[in-house]
Amino acid sequence: MHSYILRRLALGALAVIGVSVVVFVVLRVLPGDPLVAIFGPEGFTKLSEAERARYMADLGLSDPLPVQYFHWVHDIIRGNLGHSFFRAESVAEMIARRAPLTAEIALISVVLSWLVGIPVAVISALRPNSMGDNVARFLSILFLAVPGFWFGMLIVLGLLFMFGYRAPLANVALFDDPWANLQIVIGPAVVLGLGQAAYIARMARSSLLEVIREDFIRTARAKGLNRKMVVALHALPNALLPVITLSGILLGFVLAGSIPVERAFGTPGLGYAMAIAVSERDVFVMQNLVFLYAVVFVLLNIVVDLIAAWLDPRIRYA
Amino acid sequence: MSTTTQDAAVAQVPAVRVARPSGLRRVGRGLRWFARRSPMSAFWGLIAAAIVVIAIAAPAIAPYDPLKSDFRAMTKPPSERHYFGSDQIGRDTLSRMIHGSRASLTVAIGAVVLGTTLGAFWGLACGYFGGRFDLISQRVIEFLQSFPDLILAMAIAMALGAGMGTVIVAIAITRISFGGRVIRAVVLSLKEMSYVEAARGLGASHLRIMAQHILPQCIAPYLILATAHLGVAIIIEASLGFLGVGIPPPTPTWGNMLADSLNAGLIPPWWLVLFPGAAITLTVLAFNLLGDGIRDALDPRLRGPV
Numbered sequence: 243m244h245s246y247i248l249r250r251l252a253l254g255a256l257a258v259i260g261v262s263v264v265v266f267v268v269l270r271v272l273p274g275d276p277l278v279a280i281f282g283p284e285g286f287t288k289l290s291e292a293e294r295a296r297y298m299a300d301l302g303l304s305d306p307l308p309v310q311y312f313h314w315v316h317d318i319i320r321g322n323l324g325h326s327f328f329r330a331e332s333v334a335e336m337i338a339r340r341a342p343l344t345a346e347i348a349l350i351s352v353v354l355s356w357l358v359g360i361p362v363a364v365i366s367a368l369r370p371n372s373m374g375d376n377v378a379r380f381l382s383i384l385f386l387a388v389p390g391f392w393f394g395m396l397i398v399l400g401l402l403f404m405f406g407y408r409a410p411l412a413n414v415a416l417f418d419d420p421w422a423n424l425q426i427v428i429g430p431a432v433v434l435g436l437g438q439a440a441y442i443a444r445m446a447r448s449s450l451l452e453v454i455r456e457d458f459i460r461t462a463r464a465k466g467l468n469r470k471m472v473v474a475l476h477a478l479p480n481a482l483l484p485v486i487t488l489s490g491i492l493l494g495f496v497l498a499g500s501i502p503v504e505r506a507f508g509t510p511g512l513g514y515a516m517a518i519a520v521s522e523r524d525v526f527v528m529q530n531l532v533f534l535y536a537v538v539f540v541l542l543n544i545v546v547d548l549i550a551a552w553l554d555p556r557i558r559y560a
Numbered sequence: 561m562s563t564t565t566q567d568a569a570v571a572q573v574p575a576v577r578v579a580r581p582s583g584l585r586r587v588g589r590g591l592r593w594f595a596r597r598s599p600m601s602a603f604w605g606l607i608a609a610a611i612v613v614i615a616i617a618a619p620a621i622a623p624y625d626p627l628k629s630d631f632r633a634m635t636k637p638p639s640e641r642h643y644f645g646s647d648q649i650g651r652d653t654l655s656r657m658i659h660g661s662r663a664s665l666t667v668a669i670g671a672v673v674l675g676t677t678l679g680a681f682w683g684l685a686c687g688y689f690g691g692r693f694d695l696i697s698q699r700v701i702e703f704l705q706s707f708p709d710l711i712l713a714m715a716i717a718m719a720l721g722a723g724m725g726t727v728i729v730a731i732a733i734t735r736i737s738f739g740g741r742v743i744r745a746v747v748l749s750l751k752e753m754s755y756v757e758a759a760r761g762l763g764a765s766h767l768r769i770m771a772q773h774i775l776p777q778c779i780a781p782y783l784i785l786a787t788a789h790l791g792v793a794i795i796i797e798a799s800l801g802f803l804g805v806g807i808p809p810p811t812p813t814w815g816n817m818l819a820d821s822l823n824a825g826l827i828p829p830w831w832l833v834l835f836p837g838a839a840i841t842l843t844v845l846a847f848n849l850l851g852d853g854i855r856d857a858l859d860p861r862l863r864g865p866v
Contacts, residue, residue, distance in 0.1 A: 248613070389795050
């Protein structure tokens with residue numbers, strides 16, 4: 243196990259370095275001129291030559307690219323995430339204020355996806371091709387096709403029309419006012435949770451159907467255990483491993499999905515901040531937020547892999 | 561994302577002999593066989609085909625010019641004049657939806673073909689040559705997969721600036737890793753086949769072995785993968801439009817229309833939200849189910865008794 247942990251952490255560290263290079267290349271090297279990205283093509287043509295040079299120097303963009311890269315990495319290590327080009331608040335403050343909401347949304351949605359996806363999968367797998375199975379499969383295929391942000395907009399509109407209800411728009415911390423906080427996060431969490439549940443149900447169903455055909459299930463039935471016990475004690479624990487791994491991959495779906503979904507709900511979380519940053523073409527904020535999201539994704543997947551390895555010796559010793 | 565589960569299945573697709581159709585009759589017979597085998601997939605295939613036809617014939621079908629505003633019909637709910645209502649500057653929603661299908665399909669097909677093809681050739685080279693090139697390539701693919709798809713596409717689309725070409729490239733880059741992984745796995749198993757060894761023994765060059773003996777076997781997994789990714793690509797394109805980094809307005813796209821609806825007043829009018837999203841859902845549903853059908857048809861292990 244120790245060697246597996248070490249190997250996984252080393253790969254993770256390598257991935258973080260690789261990710262930082264990709265982010266730097268995409269957001270600093272690809273744009274022909276970062277000033278065009280910041281000011282837009284029209285704004286850029288209005289700047290005089292001297293202004294351009296001054297902005298470039300102020301932003302540290304006149305240094306050679308490798309120097310810029312190391313400056314950026316150095317800043318991140320020191321915890322200096324810079325300022326938005328358009329707002330007074332520093333990026334670090336913004337993250338501290340907004341990230342908890344997004345983290346809550348992610349956590350609730352993952353819990354929800356399991357609570358919905360697994361029972362649906364069990365019902366489906368116990369009676370394949372029955373009415374219930376077909377309904378469940380159709381719903382999961384449907385939810386794979388529904389864009390989360392659109393579903394969110396429909397929920398907001400529906401609540402407004404039917405109950406005249408609108409979730410609070412101001413940011414409320416969990417411990418200040420749990421009820422208001424819950425009203426803010428529940429909408430995006432439900433949308434993202436159901437989206438994931440569709441994948442989870444699909445995966446868990448096929449995984450269960452495979453496990454149910456194994457010899458040890460027949461043995462358990464033959465020794466007289468009833469169907470429910472066999473599923474609960476023998477089939478399900480073995481069928482859940484691929485689901486755990488999938489759930490880790492789906493965290494990327496949650497992190498990315500929360501950006502348009504928070505925009506649809508008007509949730510004041512980090513996803514909304516990212517939506518604003520991208521629509522304002524705020525390169526520096528984007529650079530740090532994209533890096534942050536990717537690092538979080540890498541770290542969460544290390545955790546998920548370690549859980550899977552802890553549960554399944556076959557992974558550890560592979 | 562939706563493809564992660566399918567990719568695992570695709571990776572294991574063994575060498576499949578793809579029948580080479582010799583003429584229209586062969587194609588017709590193949591389609592009839594497909595329709596008999598899985599009527600549901602054929603039905604959704606027809607819907608997908610209808611959407612493609614609508615996209616191609618958009619100017620002929622759309623009742624109004626999608627860009628023309630009518631100040632007598634600003635933010636009007638569905639009526640006999642405008643079946644799906646009109647937006648805040650009086651543009652017809654139905655016409656914009658019909659034209660929006662063009663952007664969606666062009667981007668989705670362009671991005672998936674470009675990304676999957678690049679990935680497939682990369683995977684072919686990795687699997688065939690192995691060694692250090694493969695090792696480094698696998699790490700690079702891992703770095704690309706460390707980003708959630710939409711976030712990478714957002715960053716690239718923003719960096720490259722607005723436009724249909726950049727959106728296609730941005731989404732294509734997020735597809736490369738999938739093509740690379742799947743085709744590499746297929747090639748790794750093909751490389752050990754005795755007929756490949758026989759070709760090598762006869763002195764065939766690397767290029768000849770790859771082109772003549774390995775590439776044809778990669779067509780089925782490639783098709784499965786590409787169709788499986790069309791739906792995801794459509795959703796990413798719509799999300800980019802919704803976030804304001806897609807194809808720039810006034811070009812009508814489904815994502816842009818949903819973004820516009822948020823600016824149409826304090827409360828977005830329901831018809832501006834409902835219809836474009838329904839178009840996205842229906843299109844993705846059709847392509848996903850068609851993709852499932854193609855996978856079942858091309859993967860012999862999933863074929864039932866004949």
